[in-house]
Amino acid sequence: MTTGLLLLRILLAGLLLGHALQKLRGWFGGAGPAGTSAVFERRGFAPSTQLATTTGQTHTDGGPHR
Amino acid sequence: MTTGLLLLRILLAGLLLGHALQKLRGWFGGAGPAGTGAVFERWGFVPGARLAVTAGLAEIAGGASVAAGLLTPAGCAVVIGTMTVAAVATSPQGFWAQRGGCEVPFWYGAVAAVLGFTGPGPWSLDAALDLPWASGTGWGAVALVAGLLAAAVPLTARARVLRARRMAGRDAKA
Numbered sequence: 001m002t003t004g005l006l007l008l009r010i011l012l013a014g015l016l017l018g019h020a021l022q023k024l025r026g027w028f029g030g031a032g033p034a035g036t037s038a039v040f041e042r043r044g045f046a047p048s049t050q051l052a053t054t055t056g057q058t059h060t061d062g063g064p065h066r
Numbered sequence: 067m068t069t070g071l072l073l074l075r076i077l078l079a080g081l082l083l084g085h086a087l088q089k090l091r092g093w094f095g096g097a098g099p100a101g102t103g104a105v106f107e108r109w110g111f112v113p114g115a116r117l118a119v120t121a122g123l124a125e126i127a128g129g130a131s132v133a134a135g136l137l138t139p140a141g142c143a144v145v146i147g148t149m150t151v152a153a154v155a156t157s158p159q160g161f162w163a164q165r166g167g168c169e170v171p172f173w174y175g176a177v178a179a180v181l182g183f184t185g186p187g188p189w190s191l192d193a194a195l196d197l198p199w200a201s202g203t204g205w206g207a208v209a210l211v212a213g214l215l216a217a218a219v220p221l222t223a224r225a226r227v228l229r230a231r232r233m234a235g236r237d238a239k240a
Contacts, residue, residue, distance in 0.1 A: 003202075004181070004183030004185070005184060007176075008177070019162075028160075028161070030164075
Protein backbone atom coordinates (compact mmCIF):
# COMPACT_ATOMS: atom_id res chain seq x y z
CA MET A 1 0.00 0.00 0.00
CA THR A 2 2.67 2.50 1.16
CA THR A 3 4.95 1.78 -1.82
CA GLY A 4 2.10 1.95 -4.28
CA LEU A 5 0.85 5.35 -3.10
CA LEU A 6 4.38 6.82 -3.12
CA LEU A 7 4.83 5.47 -6.66
CA LEU A 8 1.51 6.98 -7.77
CA ARG A 9 2.43 10.40 -6.37
CA ILE A 10 5.87 10.40 -7.97
CA LEU A 11 4.53 9.26 -11.35
CA LEU A 12 1.80 11.90 -11.38
CA ALA A 13 4.18 14.64 -10.24
CA GLY A 14 6.77 13.66 -12.86
CA LEU A 15 4.29 13.80 -15.73
CA LEU A 16 2.86 17.13 -14.51
CA LEU A 17 6.37 18.56 -14.24
CA GLY A 18 7.03 17.55 -17.84
CA HIS A 19 3.86 19.27 -19.06
CA ALA A 20 4.73 22.36 -17.00
CA LEU A 21 8.19 22.60 -18.57
CA GLN A 22 6.63 22.23 -22.04
CA LYS A 23 4.63 25.38 -21.29
CA LEU A 24 7.22 27.34 -19.32
CA ARG A 25 10.45 26.48 -21.15
CA GLY A 26 9.40 24.80 -24.38
CA TRP A 27 11.19 21.60 -23.33
CA PHE A 28 10.19 18.09 -24.49
CA GLY A 29 8.70 19.35 -27.75
CA GLY A 30 6.53 21.90 -25.95
CA ALA A 31 5.72 25.31 -27.40
CA GLY A 32 6.88 27.50 -24.50
CA PRO A 33 4.83 30.44 -23.14
CA ALA A 34 4.40 32.18 -26.52
CA GLY A 35 3.33 29.10 -28.50
CA THR A 36 1.16 27.74 -25.69
CA SER A 37 -0.47 31.13 -25.27
CA ALA A 38 -1.56 31.07 -28.92
CA VAL A 39 -3.37 27.79 -28.24
CA PHE A 40 -4.82 29.19 -25.00
CA GLU A 41 -6.02 32.30 -26.84
CA ARG A 42 -7.78 30.15 -29.44
CA ARG A 43 -9.54 28.27 -26.61
CA GLY A 44 -10.79 31.54 -25.13
CA PHE A 45 -8.34 31.87 -22.22
CA ALA A 46 -7.20 35.50 -22.01
CA PRO A 47 -4.70 36.98 -21.20
CA SER A 48 -3.19 33.81 -22.57
CA THR A 49 0.54 34.22 -21.86
CA GLN A 50 -0.11 34.94 -18.21
CA LEU A 51 -2.52 32.00 -17.96
CA ALA A 52 -0.10 29.64 -19.75
CA THR A 53 2.62 30.62 -17.27
CA THR A 54 0.22 30.30 -14.33
CA THR A 55 -0.92 26.88 -15.51
CA GLY A 56 2.67 25.72 -15.86
CA GLN A 57 3.54 27.05 -12.42
CA THR A 58 0.47 25.40 -10.92
CA HIS A 59 1.66 22.12 -12.47
CA THR A 60 5.04 22.45 -10.79
CA ASP A 61 3.76 23.76 -7.43
CA GLY A 62 1.11 21.06 -7.17
CA GLY A 63 3.64 18.49 -8.25
CA PRO A 64 7.04 17.77 -6.79
CA HIS A 65 6.99 20.18 -3.82
CA ARG A 66 3.94 18.74 -2.14
CA MET B 67 -8.07 5.28 1.11
CA THR B 68 -10.73 2.64 0.45
CA THR B 69 -12.78 5.04 -1.70
CA GLY B 70 -9.71 6.33 -3.53
CA LEU B 71 -8.46 2.90 -4.54
CA LEU B 72 -11.93 1.85 -5.71
CA LEU B 73 -12.18 5.07 -7.71
CA LEU B 74 -8.73 4.55 -9.26
CA ARG B 75 -9.65 0.98 -10.24
CA ILE B 76 -12.97 1.98 -11.79
CA LEU B 77 -11.43 4.91 -13.67
CA LEU B 78 -8.65 2.76 -15.13
CA ALA B 79 -11.07 -0.05 -16.03
CA GLY B 80 -13.54 2.39 -17.62
CA LEU B 81 -10.90 4.00 -19.83
CA LEU B 82 -9.55 0.59 -20.86
CA LEU B 83 -13.08 -0.57 -21.68
CA GLY B 84 -13.54 2.50 -23.90
CA HIS B 85 -10.31 1.79 -25.78
CA ALA B 86 -11.30 -1.89 -26.13
CA LEU B 87 -14.69 -0.97 -27.64
CA GLN B 88 -12.98 1.40 -30.09
CA LYS B 89 -10.99 -1.59 -31.36
CA LEU B 90 -13.67 -4.29 -31.11
CA ARG B 91 -16.80 -2.39 -32.16
CA GLY B 92 -15.59 0.89 -33.64
CA TRP B 93 -17.40 2.81 -30.88
CA PHE B 94 -16.32 6.25 -29.58
CA GLY B 95 -14.66 7.19 -32.87
CA GLY B 96 -12.61 3.98 -32.96
CA ALA B 97 -11.71 2.18 -36.18
CA GLY B 98 -13.07 -1.30 -35.30
CA PRO B 99 -11.13 -4.54 -35.91
CA ALA B 100 -10.49 -3.91 -39.64
CA GLY B 101 -9.32 -0.30 -39.29
CA THR B 102 -7.34 -0.94 -36.10
CA GLY B 103 -5.93 -4.06 -37.75
CA ALA B 104 -4.56 -1.95 -40.61
CA VAL B 105 -2.72 0.27 -38.09
CA PHE B 106 -1.43 -2.82 -36.27
CA GLU B 107 -0.15 -4.25 -39.59
CA ARG B 108 1.69 -1.00 -40.30
CA TRP B 109 3.30 -1.22 -36.84
CA GLY B 110 4.45 -4.79 -37.63
CA PHE B 111 1.80 -6.69 -35.62
CA VAL B 112 0.66 -9.43 -38.01
CA PRO B 113 -2.11 -10.55 -38.51
CA GLY B 114 -3.35 -7.07 -37.61
CA ALA B 115 -7.11 -7.62 -37.22
CA ARG B 116 -6.71 -10.68 -35.02
CA LEU B 117 -4.11 -8.96 -32.82
CA ALA B 118 -6.32 -5.86 -32.56
CA VAL B 119 -9.12 -8.08 -31.24
CA THR B 120 -6.65 -9.76 -28.87
CA ALA B 121 -5.54 -6.34 -27.59
CA GLY B 122 -9.18 -5.28 -27.08
CA LEU B 123 -10.02 -8.50 -25.23
CA ALA B 124 -6.91 -8.11 -23.04
CA GLU B 125 -8.02 -4.57 -22.15
CA ILE B 126 -11.49 -5.84 -21.20
CA ALA B 127 -10.20 -8.82 -19.22
CA GLY B 128 -7.55 -6.78 -17.39
CA GLY B 129 -10.01 -3.95 -16.79
CA ALA B 130 -12.69 -6.31 -15.45
CA SER B 131 -10.22 -7.91 -13.04
CA VAL B 132 -9.03 -4.50 -11.85
CA ALA B 133 -12.57 -3.11 -11.48
CA ALA B 134 -13.78 -6.13 -9.49
CA GLY B 135 -10.53 -6.34 -7.54
CA LEU B 136 -10.45 -10.06 -8.34
CA LEU B 137 -7.07 -11.69 -9.02
CA THR B 138 -5.74 -8.12 -9.03
CA PRO B 139 -2.05 -8.93 -9.70
CA ALA B 140 -3.04 -11.03 -12.73
CA GLY B 141 -5.33 -8.29 -14.05
CA CYS B 142 -2.62 -5.69 -13.49
CA ALA B 143 -0.10 -7.90 -15.33
CA VAL B 144 -2.45 -8.14 -18.32
CA VAL B 145 -2.86 -4.35 -18.40
CA ILE B 146 0.89 -3.75 -17.93
CA GLY B 147 1.69 -6.19 -20.74
CA THR B 148 -0.84 -4.72 -23.17
CA MET B 149 0.21 -1.15 -22.41
CA THR B 150 3.91 -2.00 -22.75
CA VAL B 151 3.27 -3.25 -26.28
CA ALA B 152 1.21 -0.13 -27.04
CA ALA B 153 3.90 2.14 -25.57
CA VAL B 154 6.65 0.55 -27.67
CA ALA B 155 4.49 0.85 -30.80
CA THR B 156 3.81 4.57 -30.19
CA SER B 157 7.30 5.47 -28.92
CA PRO B 158 8.64 6.54 -32.39
CA GLN B 159 6.45 9.66 -31.88
CA GLY B 160 8.34 10.34 -28.64
CA PHE B 161 7.00 10.27 -25.10
CA TRP B 162 4.54 13.15 -24.82
CA ALA B 163 0.92 12.80 -25.80
CA GLN B 164 0.54 15.97 -27.88
CA ARG B 165 2.46 14.30 -30.74
CA GLY B 166 0.92 10.87 -30.33
CA GLY B 167 3.76 9.59 -28.15
CA CYS B 168 3.56 6.82 -25.60
CA GLU B 169 2.50 8.93 -22.59
CA VAL B 170 -1.06 7.55 -22.48
CA PRO B 171 -0.20 3.82 -22.58
CA PHE B 172 2.68 4.52 -20.18
CA TRP B 173 0.27 6.16 -17.74
CA TYR B 174 -2.32 3.35 -17.94
CA GLY B 175 0.38 0.73 -17.44
CA ALA B 176 1.91 2.73 -14.59
CA VAL B 177 -1.44 3.01 -12.80
CA ALA B 178 -1.90 -0.75 -13.20
CA ALA B 179 1.55 -1.29 -11.64
CA VAL B 180 0.60 1.11 -8.82
CA LEU B 181 -2.57 -0.91 -8.16
CA GLY B 182 -0.43 -4.05 -7.97
CA PHE B 183 1.64 -2.37 -5.24
CA THR B 184 -1.28 -0.81 -3.32
CA GLY B 185 -3.50 -3.87 -3.68
CA PRO B 186 -7.16 -3.36 -4.64
CA GLY B 187 -8.18 -2.10 -1.18
CA PRO B 188 -10.89 -3.40 1.16
CA TRP B 189 -13.75 -2.92 -1.33
CA SER B 190 -12.68 -5.74 -3.62
CA LEU B 191 -13.36 -9.42 -4.21
CA ASP B 192 -9.74 -10.26 -3.36
CA ALA B 193 -10.26 -8.73 0.11
CA ALA B 194 -13.72 -10.30 0.51
CA LEU B 195 -12.32 -13.74 -0.33
CA ASP B 196 -9.28 -13.02 1.87
CA LEU B 197 -6.86 -13.82 -0.95
CA PRO B 198 -3.17 -13.38 -0.08
CA TRP B 199 -2.41 -10.70 -2.74
CA ALA B 200 -5.16 -8.35 -1.48
CA SER B 201 -2.49 -6.47 0.49
CA GLY B 202 -0.45 -5.64 -2.60
CA THR B 203 3.23 -4.63 -2.06
CA GLY B 204 5.37 -7.54 -3.32
CA TRP B 205 2.59 -8.58 -5.70
CA GLY B 206 3.09 -5.34 -7.57
CA ALA B 207 6.59 -6.46 -8.51
CA VAL B 208 5.22 -9.87 -9.57
CA ALA B 209 2.61 -8.16 -11.78
CA LEU B 210 5.21 -5.82 -13.26
CA VAL B 211 7.65 -8.60 -14.16
CA ALA B 212 4.90 -10.89 -15.50
CA GLY B 213 3.45 -8.07 -17.61
CA LEU B 214 6.82 -7.11 -19.09
CA LEU B 215 7.65 -10.74 -19.88
CA ALA B 216 4.27 -11.24 -21.55
CA ALA B 217 4.83 -8.10 -23.65
CA ALA B 218 8.12 -9.53 -24.91
CA VAL B 219 6.22 -12.22 -26.89
CA PRO B 220 4.33 -9.94 -29.36
CA LEU B 221 7.24 -7.47 -29.39
CA THR B 222 9.69 -10.21 -30.44
CA ALA B 223 7.35 -11.35 -33.21
CA ARG B 224 7.00 -7.72 -34.32
CA ALA B 225 10.78 -7.20 -34.38
CA ARG B 226 11.05 -10.20 -36.69
CA VAL B 227 8.37 -8.77 -39.02
CA LEU B 228 10.05 -5.34 -39.10
CA ARG B 229 13.45 -6.91 -39.83
CA ALA B 230 11.99 -8.95 -42.70
CA ARG B 231 10.38 -5.78 -44.11
CA ARG B 232 13.67 -3.87 -43.90
CA MET B 233 15.44 -6.67 -45.71
CA ALA B 234 12.75 -6.85 -48.39
CA GLY B 235 13.06 -3.08 -48.84
CA ARG B 236 16.83 -3.36 -49.28
CA ASP B 237 16.43 -6.19 -51.83
CA ALA B 238 13.88 -4.14 -53.77
CA LYS B 239 16.34 -1.24 -53.93
CA ALA B 240 19.25 -3.45 -55.07
